[in-house]
Structures are given as structure tokens and as C-alpha cells.
Amino acid sequence: MNKEQARLVELLSKELEEGNLAIFAGAGFSRNAGFVDWKTLLKPIADELDLDVEKEWDLVTLAQYHANVNHANRAKLNQLLVTEFSTKLAPTESHRILARMPIETYWTTNYDNLIETALDNNGKVADVKYTVKQLATTRSNRDAVVYKMHGDAAHAAEAVLIRDDYERYHLKMQPFITALSGDLVSKTFLFVGFSFTDPNLEYILSRVRIHYGPDQRQHHCILRKAKRSEKEEQADFEYRQRKEQLFAGELLRVGIKVTYVDEYEDISVILKAIEDKHKRRTIFISGAAHDYAPWGQAVSERFVYELSREINKAQFRVISGFGLGIGSAVISGVVEQTIMNGGRLDSDQLVLRPFPQTQSGSRPLPELWSEYRHTMLDHAGIAIFLFGNKLVDGKTVESNGMREEFEIARAKGVFIIPIGITGFIAHQLWIEVLKDFKPDNHVRGEDIFTLLKALGDEKTDLNDAKGITLHLLKII
Template sequence: MVTKANLIKNLVKELQAENLAIFAGAGLSKPAGFVDWKNLLREVAEELELDIDKESDLVTLAQYHVNSKRNNRAKINQVIIDEFSKDIGITENHRILARLPISTYWTTNYDNLIEKALNQIRKIVDVKHEPVQLLTSLRKRDAVLYKMHGDYLHPTKAIIIKDDYEKYLLNNGEFYTALRGDLLTKKFLFLGFSFADPNIDYILGKIRASYSEHHQTHYCILKRVQRFENEELADFEYRERKQKYFIDDLQRVGVDTLLVKEYSEITEILTAVEKEFKRKTIFISGAAYDFSPFSKEEVEKFIFELSKEIIKLDFRIITGFGLGIGSSVIAGAIEELLLSGKRITEDELILRPFPQTTSGEKNLAELWSAYRKDMISFAGISLFLFGNKIDGATGEIVDSNGMIEEFEISKANNCILLPVGATGSMAKKLAERVVKEELQPTISLESVTNEIADLGVLKKNILSILKSLK
């Protein structure tokens, strides 16, 4: 078994390597309001005068119903459409998974929650629910979703009865090949999956037999066996013992398990993974018309060198083109990327110039707010520098209201807040607020808040804090 801390650490590592894949079972969709497989077939079981709660082989149960209707599966097809065509909202787990840089999803579910979650954040998802679709790819796709048991909109092709499973290799063998390849090259996290599915058991067994000890190690999260009310202790211990043997067998085929007391812990784990992964990305908020007590040249050099060192520490930078600051941030980051032989991509540097005009339905202020939310959604750390501008009406130097908004968005997103008070203006006020309200109790801002005459020392202190966060 794997510990929660190690699972989070390993998942973040695989995300950074762009090597994590998700396999979703019915348990991922059930909290949204969809039925699990047992409840999907409850009405079918009643027609057979069988008790669904006493049945464990649901594939055979579905086959019994088709047999009783002289090989007519119309009833089962209708049940699939009725249950999964409901307009049900996505869960927080779906939202987190969609936000993470995951490009490969597999599922045995018929519902559309995964693609809905990806579409909501404007990711392009290429859905494959039958083998012929494997021959083509959607251009500029962000993710591919393999629905290896079909889609509720095409119930006649859904894999659900024994006949479907027995003919799966013949009719859907291309899915076997694709999944086998992904299981060999990627790290999978199985969520809401019971491993009772014959197809997955078959593929994992084949990989284990072919590659012995050299296969990938995958992960799954399962709910720990709980004692039922009024259950005999011996019966509970029996189920507990059986679960242990089941987990040992999963490890045999390369799947390490984390047991949780409640499925709500999955959301906590995914939230922690997202937070740790985002720590690699620093949002730099800054604007300066007045650079005092420093000169403009000194500040530009300071920002340039700070940006270079941040990239050197293997952080990713996201920034707008803030007045007096943005250009130096970009120049420093690009120089370091070029010197280190890296490509200038969004894996290293995300640039978001603010729109300056609009003729659409939203005014400029609304556009800028939406733009800021999108930028900061990538970040786990927000760094605030200076924060002043000239008032167009009065000609006076005033604090940057845009920095206040970026601070509030960062706070709402649970970013680590690092206002560099030593640079003055709005950054100084934000630093005082962080200390007063204890918004960042685990990080001392003293080294970057007190007045510092030497920008070289300030740069060193900022980098020291960032290193500690790594």
C-alpha cells in the first residue's frame, strides 16, 4: 500500500513530467448523482425476480435479462439512455482533474461528466467511444478520452452484457491495444474503480505476465472496509481480511492502493495535488511609474535578474505586461531559457498582455477581471512588486488598484502570497495586511518587507523564500 503523503508526492511528480493518466470508474460519477452499475440494473433484476443486492456478477445478470427477452436488449438500452441523459452537474473532483495538465483519460462510464468538465474550462477533448474513432485525431486537442465501454448516446454499442465482454477482443480489440500501450508508458490513477471489470483484469494480467517485474506502478484509491451497524465482528473481520488479500493481488499486477475512510478524502487528496503542482508556477504582479527610492535602471536590472534566477530554480512564470515591470520580467526569463537551451513555451513562461480596447458586450474593466482570474488560476505562488501608477485625471502617483484585485484573486485561489513590502506602494500595504491578518502564517515576510537599500540583498531574500517553498 501507499501512504497519502507519498501518493500526493508521486502524482505531482508525474504531472510535472506530463505522464499522469486517469482511469475513472462509476464511483467518480456517483457523487454527482448518477447511478452505479448495481442501481442501473435494479429494475432489470426486478423483472427477473432477482434481488440485485444479492448479486455480484452483474454482467451475467444483464445477460440473463437479454436471454429472457429472446436476445432483445431494448430494455437495457433504454435504461442506459434514461439514467445517463440527465443533466447533472460536475463534481469538484471532475473540476480539479480537468484543471490539471492531464491529457489521457480512460473510463468504463457511459456518462459525459469528464468531457463536460474539460469543455467548461475551454479544453478541447477528443472523445473515443468506438474503435473506428481511434483512426483519427481531433486537431489541437488538449486531452483524449477513451470511453472503452461506450457512450450513453449510443446504447446499442454499450458494453454491458456477457456477450459484449466475450466478443470484446474481436469487436473492440483496438481499445485493448491502446490501453495496454498507455498502461506501459504512463502512470495511472484509478478513481472510483472497483477492478471487478473483466477487461481491465485481463489487460493488467497480460502486462504482468509479459513484463514481470518491469511494468509500471499505478495507483488507486479505495474505501476502507467499514463495520456495518449491527454487523457481527466476525463478519466484519472477514470482509476486512478479504480486502487485504484483494489489495495484495492488485499490487501483484502493479497497482498500489491508498485506503481512505471516506470518499470525500479523494477531493482533499486531489486538492493537495493541485496545490503542490501549482507551486511550480509563480504569478508576478507588478506595476511602477515611480521607482523611488531606487532609479528606474536599478529596478529594471533587479527585476531582470530576479526573473532569470526564478527560471533557473525551475519555476514557471506567468505575468502580464505590467507598467515598468513586465518587460524586465519577460526579458530576464527569456534570456535564461535561451542560455539554458530550453524552448520558450508555456511550460516555462506564460505571457498575458492585457487588452487595451473593446467593442464587445463586456467593458474593459470586466475583461481585465476575467483575464486576471484566468492568469492566476495557473499559479500557486503570487509575488507582488511595487504597485503604483499615474492617475490620468490628476497626474498624481497613486497605488495600483489592479494589484489589489490580483491579490484578492490569489487569496481566493489559495495561492501563497508574497508581497515584497520593501518595494513600497501597494506591495508594502499588502505586506502589512498579510502580517496583520496572518494570511501567510507559515512564511515570514520580514526579510522582504523591511526597508532595504540594496536591491541585490532584496533579490537574495526573495529567492531564499522561494527555495524554501520548493
């Protein structure tokens, strides 16, 4: 990732944390899922008109030509839309990443349902809007609003397809223009898979620019940098590069800053970096203790309570499965700090997933527990491991549940902080983490390694471990 891309990650991560990030997805964002682009969609139309679709650049007008020839009958266009975009294809990795993040506003010119499918697969409720009447209603318990400003493939007759539709858009769909104009003022947009040739968007962007001038909000887009093709003349390539620079300047004029990638696949890398940075604000605390040796129960519980309180004070979110002997102290620490700050306890501070202890359905408990662990760690960027023992048949044994949580966390790329001085499984995990840790893979890797090492040092006490852990959280 180059400096420009890293800067974009920083900017958008901040907007995400503040709840201001919105997404605008164009046709290119769905292409990797297997959906056709406009040229492929309209090739049968061009063939019927005895035109070469590769020579046509104004595809909206091409669609209009077909409607004109058929006396304003667009039945074939509607059928093409239904056939091509009603296919149930799986969302791409980029769709899945976005759906996992707390993004509440999506706009798209696409007719497919990939965005809402990705949200649904992630357990989120999508309130989809593709007609004016739908703007006046609100779906209960929605997590995100998906505005499909050109319509939906399942209702092709109402979709924006031909030039007539675009020319009438400001009359027929004025509430969508108003809604998007408002979002462009109040939110920071990331445009992905967009070519910026859509006349509706051009109109809206120009109106916002005129109203706000130099005070307009800064938006961002990701575009693939011009690459010379194998048979392309050098002069032609240089011409495209000049056009690229001029186009970036034009986008900046309407408040959109371009960040370039070498390949479309790099967009997922940037989105994943934003997600990872966001997830690092969520801490999963894994712990179980029947035996608190060598520290004793009262001292150990006080340590967990104070650590959780300080984590919340540093504005991290805590996720916990209410582990044996640990969960109550975690809850107390977070709740007390939240109340002391005059805040309201909600999922922005604490997420609890108590494990069911009796089987009430057909699924075995171990299978259900594994799903719980995967779900919790899907939302965490850092995992802290404490103690790790339980009582079985009158004997203290190591917690196999904590071991499973460690393996899941490692597989998901979660940063792991085992507090080795608490013993049992936590000490074993500390040894493994130190052995596998590669400082060169991390910013300030040597500092991180030194702090991790201290968490298992026999000279470190629980109070030291609290300070070391908090320091780690701030620099990771």
C-alpha cells in the same frame, strides 16, 4: 492527510510534472455527481426477472439474463442507459480538479460525459474515443484524450453492457486493448472510483504483468477503507478487513498499489494536494510602476529582470499580465534564461496575458480585466507582488488592479509573496500578509515567516530581496 496519502501526493506530483500521469475512472467517480450505480441502473431489470438486485453480485450476468429472456433484444437496457446517463449533471469537484491539471490521458468505463464536460468547462479540447474508428483520427488542437472503453450513453446500442459484449470485446474492440496496454506500459495510472471487477481490465492487466513481470510500471489506486456499519457483527467486519488486505495484495501483484481513505470525499483532498503542489511550480508576477522610488527606474527594472531570470532558471513557470513598467523586464529575464539554456520558449516557461486597453465588444473593460486576473491566478500557486502604482490625472496613485489581484489570489489559496521594500501597494500587502500569517499552517512555517518579514525590512536591499524570494520559492 496521513503519511501514506502524503507519499502518494509526492509520487503523483512527480509523474504529473514529467507528463506521465494518466487517470482511469470507474463508476464510483461519477456517483457523487448524481448518476446511478450499476445496481440502481439494473434494479428494473432485476424486478422484471423477479430477482432481488441486492442479492446479485454479478451484474454483468444479470444484464445477460435479461437479454436471454428477451431473445437477445436489449432495447430496454439501451433505453435505461440513455435515460440515466444522458442527463446533464455537473462535474464533481474531483472532476474539476483533474481538468485543471495538465493530464493528457483519461480512460473510463463510464458512459457519462462528466470528464469531457469538465475539460470543456476549463477551456480544454477533449478528443473522445468510444469506437474503434475514432482511434484512427485525431481532433485538432486537442489537450486530452478520453477513452471510453465501454462506450457512450448517447450510442447505447454499441455500449458494452451484457456478458456477450465482454466476451467479444477482445475481438470487436482489440484496438482499445492495444491502446490501453501501451498506456499502462508508458504512463503511471491513478485509478479512482474503480472496483476492479471489470473482466476486460483484468485481462489487460494480466497480459501486461506476464510480459513485464517484476519490471512492470507501478500504478496507484485510491480505495475507501473498510468501516464497520452500525448493525454489523464484529466477526463479519473482521472478515471484510481480511478480504481487504488480500485484495490489496492481489492488486499489487498486477502493479497497482492501494492507498486508503476513510471517506470518498477524501479523494478530492488528495487530488487538490496534487494540484496545489503542481501549481506551486507556476509563479504569478503582479506589478505596476510609474514611480520606482526609492530605488530608481534602472535599478528596479534590473531587479525584476534578474528575479524573473532566476525564477526561470529554477524551473518555475511565470505568468504575467504585462504590468506597467514591470512586464518588459519580466519577459526579458525569462526569454534570456530560456535561450541561454538552449530551450524553446513556450507556455512551460512563460504565459503572458496582456490586458486589452480599448473596448471592442459589449463587455466593459473592468469586467474583462477581472476575468483575465481570475484566469491567470487559476493556474498559479504562488504570487509575487511588486511596487503597485500608476499615473492618474498627473498624480501617482496606488494600483487598484494589484489590490484586486491580491484579493483574488488570497481567495484562491495562492501563496502570496509581497516584496514590501518596493513600496506602494506591495508594502501594504506585505503588512497584511505578515499580520495574517500562521506559521503552524505551513511546513517550515517559522522559516517562511522570517523570510517574508525580511522582504519589508528597511535594511533589505533589492539584491537581498531577490535571494530571499528565490529561497522562499524553493521551500514553500
